[in-house]
Amino acid sequence: GVGPSDTMAMEATPGEGDDEPTRLHVGNLTRHVTQAHIREIFGTYGEVSHAELVVDRRVGLSKGHGFVEFQSRKDAEEALLHLDGAQLDGARLKVAVVLVKRRPRSRSRSRSRGRGREPYRG
Numbered sequence: 001g002v003g004p005s006d007t008m009a010m011e012a013t014p015g016e017g018d019d020e021p022t023r024l025h026v027g028n029l030t031r032h033v034t035q036a037h038i039r040e041i042f043g044t045y046g047e048v049s050h051a052e053l054v055v056d057r058r059v060g061l062s063k064g065h066g067f068v069e070f071q072s073r074k075d076a077e078e079a080l081l082h083l084d085g086a087q088l089d090g091a092r093l094k095v096a097v098v099l100v101k102r103r104p105r106s107r108s109r110s111r112s113r114g115r116g117r118e119p120y121r122g
Contacts, residue, residue, distance in 0.1 A: 021049060022076035026083075027065040027094035029053070035066070037088075042068045045082065046075020067098065 026038060039051040053066040070076035076097065084095040 018074045019072055021069055021071055022073040023067055023069045023098035023100065024076055024080060025065065025067055025096050025098050027096075028091050029062060029064050029066065029093070030089040030091050031062050031064075032089050033062065038066055038068060041083070041088070042070070042079050045070075045079035047071040 024042070026042075029038075033053070035051055035053040038053060039048050042048050042051065047070065048068055049071050050069040051066065052068075054063045055061065056063050068076075068079070070079065080095050080097060083093055086093050
């Protein structure tokens with residue numbers, strides 16, 4: 001079993017990224033699942049700041065996947081642990097963390113600024 005010392009070890013690095021918002025991608029949703037359902041189900045594990053169902057605008061139906069953003073990383077990981085592979089409306093959910101791209105370094109930004117200019121010919 002998991003003893004008290006194990007949980008202490010996990011919390012030894014205080015708040016390392018715990019408070020940063022974390023997005024989860026939720027896949028394999030049936031057409032009956034609504035945005036409200038997603039928010040409600042994932043909300044069991046923590047504060048959901050945003051829930052979004054990807055909808056095919058031409059037909060107005062769900063494309064079968066969406067995104068849920070949690071206020072804290074810890075809550076997102078808890079939801080991932082419990083809901084990945086869980087059954088919802090007869091289908092197994094596929095839940096994965098969406099990696100948020102960090103801001104590009106100034107070096108890469110300066111390179112793109114030069115685009116469109118004539119190359120220097122000496």
